[in-house]
Amino acid sequence: MDVPIEALLFFLLLVTALTVARLRDLYAASMMTAIFSLLSAGLFVLMDAVDVAFTEAAVGAGVATVLSLGALSLTGSREAKKRAQVFPFVVVALTGAALIYGTLDMPHYGDASAVIHSHLAPDFIEGSAELEIPNVVTTVLASYRGYDTFGESFVVFTAVLGVILMLYRSKKDAS
């Protein structure tokens, strides 16, 4: 019974994405991107990825929207009208065809006998019980692959440093 809900959400996502690509008013486009993130969070819940869902809802729909609205207030929100070109369509169609061809020999969606479910994941679930952390995602994130999370925080630090240097420099030049 869950397939119609997923199909509906995918349809809404597709409509939202097409609207983002078409809209010339960039404030509206960034609000549509926020809606896109929120809808995808709903889909993540259906795919049992609750942690990914609330991260997407908070960071994707929240922080990213604030950032793009802030940038738009500095750059202007109208996109100039340009005539459509054929070349992007061709590139996108070729990429999509190649990717769909690549999925054809993949295990089906939800297949419990797929290879990725037979290694590592059962160990992590068992290890999570041993470490007495109920959420397996937290266990892997903070314990088994804690150095990945450390690397992630380093990446975020570098990005913040880059943003500060970029905007500080431009303010100094302006004065």
Next chain:
Amino acid sequence: MSSYLGLWHYHACILLMMVGLFAVISRQHLVKKILGLTITQVSVIMFFVAMGKVRGGTAPILETMNHDAVARQAQDVVFSNPIPHVLMLTAIVVGVATNALALSFVVRIKESYGTAEEDEVLAADHAASVAESAKEHSLESEAT
């Protein structure tokens, strides 16, 4: 054909990714390109998360820490694969960080060029390089 029907989630993710990619390639405003990049990124994340789904499974959160109970749970409760979830959590946060950096670049470009449209920026660059070479040429002809 019916054997490919079980793959439609993946194909839907690819379709969304194509829309995002189209926005990145064909639109000229740089903020619009970044919005397209966000859509592409969410689609790829969704593709990975879809691979971790087990039909009839539930979110990978244990109900009890008791080992016997865990052994019992393993028989009748199926969890979806937590590994794609962990990797994609990292991807979302890093994606927003790169987004922020890209937007600050756009703000900087707007301040320098007075526009955030890619083709106008390229035209301004071209005009500047033409003016530069013309100036060099006139200097050379003055020297000779």
